[in-house]
Amino acid sequence: MPDVVSDLHSIGELARASGLTVSALRFYDSAGVLAPALVDPVTGYRWYTDEQIGPARLVAGLRRVGMPVPEIAAAVRAEPPEVHRLLDAHLRRLADGLADARREIVRLRALVDPTPTTVTTLLLSPAELAAALDAVRFAVGVDAELPALSGVLLDVEPDGVRLVATDRHRLALARAGAAVDGPPARVLVPVDLVDRLRRLLDPADARPVRLTVAGVDLAVTVAGRTLTGTALPYDFPDYRRLLREAVGARPAAYRIPVDVVALRAALRDPAAPTLTREYAGTPLAVSVLGLDDHGGLRLLHPAELSTADPTPDPISGLRFGVNGEYLLDALDAAGGPQLVLELDGPIAPLALRRPNDEDTFSVLMPIRL
Numbered sequence: 001m002p003d004v005v006s007d008l009h010s011i012g013e014l015a016r017a018s019g020l021t022v023s024a025l026r027f028y029d030s031a032g033v034l035a036p037a038l039v040d041p042v043t044g045y046r047w048y049t050d051e052q053i054g055p056a057r058l059v060a061g062l063r064r065v066g067m068p069v070p071e072i073a074a075a076v077r078a079e080p081p082e083v084h085r086l087l088d089a090h091l092r093r094l095a096d097g098l099a100d101a102r103r104e105i106v107r108l109r110a111l112v113d114p115t116p117t118t119v120t121t122l123l124l125s126p127a128e129l130a131a132a133l134d135a136v137r138f139a140v141g142v143d144a145e146l147p148a149l150s151g152v153l154l155d156v157e158p159d160g161v162r163l164v165a166t167d168r169h170r171l172a173l174a175r176a177g178a179a180v181d182g183p184p185a186r187v188l189v190p191v192d193l194v195d196r197l198r199r200l201l202d203p204a205d206a207r208p209v210r211l212t213v214a215g216v217d218l219a220v221t222v223a224g225r226t227l228t229g230t231a232l233p234y235d236f237p238d239y240r241r242l243l244r245e246a247v248g249a250r251p252a253a254y255r256i257p258v259d260v261v262a263l264r265a266a267l268r269d270p271a272a273p274t275l276t277r278e279y280a281g282t283p284l285a286v287s288v289l290g291l292d293d294h295g296g297l298r299l300l301h302p303a304e305l306s307t308a309d310p311t312p313d314p315i316s317g318l319r320f321g322v323n324g325e326y327l328l329d330a331l332d333a334a335g336g337p338q339l340v341l342e343l344d345g346p347i348a349p350l351a352l353r354r355p356n357d358e359d360t361f362s363v364l365m366p367i368r369l
Contacts, residue, residue, distance in 0.1 A: 008038060008047035018056035024063070025056070033073040034059055065090065081281050092145050099148065099235045117215040120156055120182030124211060126222070127203035131335075132163045132174035133194060135360050138329040140191050141167035148234035152194050156185040156213065162359075164239045170326055171242060172333065175359035178211075185213045187231040193218065196227055243363070252342035252351065254318065258297045260337050266299040267324045267331075273301045275321065277367055286367045287324035297341055320346040321367040327352075330362045 015022045028034040029046065034056060036046035048056070055076045062072045067090050075083045133152070141149030146168070153164040160177040200222040201209070210221040216231040266272060267287060274285040288300040300319060320343070330352050331339070342351040347368055353361040 011046045014048045017053050019060040118183050119214045120185045122178040122180050122211040123208040124178045126201045126205045128176040130201040130203050132176040133198050135174035135333050136163045136165040136172040138333045139165040139170045139172035151188045151190050151232045153236045154187050170364045172362040188236050193229040253344040256297050256341045258339040258341050260331050267328050286321040288321050290319040321369045
């Protein structure tokens, strides 16, 4: 026993090396998370190997961020991709918990110092509102673990309303002018209310749409019919920060004309060439895009990647990968036969815009080739 133990670490030594207390190490042993390599049958002392220092430090970190014990146990035994998935899921729980706490604090402040509910009323063109909804609806999130992305944000400005939707992989923005009576407001509209409203909108109808925001209560009157609902109680991401990070304030390095009809046909072709890349442990078909001889956007064959000049021309040699289905959604939502694709490089976010329209565009995240 002495020769074996001399190559091992006592529980106290592991505690100092990992940041865990001795009592915590005993707990994680009893919970089946981090069992010692050896337990002295006479004294009951626990002994650990060098290889267990890393897992113990991982346990200490996961404990500090409040990860549940069953997930800590899974993370200690998992491969890196699964650990990242567990971390992402826990981070979303923490964000949801923080959002819940913020909402509760707002309610508590209202109990302490109640203030009257403000009311903001907008009169909008049915055609403008319909076009704006069509431009962003495709980017609404469907992940049940991200409820803050499951609606369309209405950001009311003095002379109109900005509509925003995102599912983390893409971001869509549009704007509709409006006659606004009341203070600025931000409300996250449930997607079912968005869809019911869109079905009522007739772009040919000249009668304005009346939208009323009273706290979290929503009312929309369209052609004599009124829809009511309640705003989602979640904090929508700061889309202005996301825009600064994704697109930036300066002009894009590349502005590429897009023949929507031709690109849509190429992407929808059953024989459309794709590369396969892995995302979150799942195979993903990647469409590769590049420039044609006239500087327009075209779909590339994967073979062109391997035969490309290793030092291509910085413009004609530009190529980048995207989720083809996401790109099709963006093309359909933008409408029109001609669009402009803006980007700064092959791994930079892509902005798909209507020509001469600064308010309506979508941002897609590229896929590394």
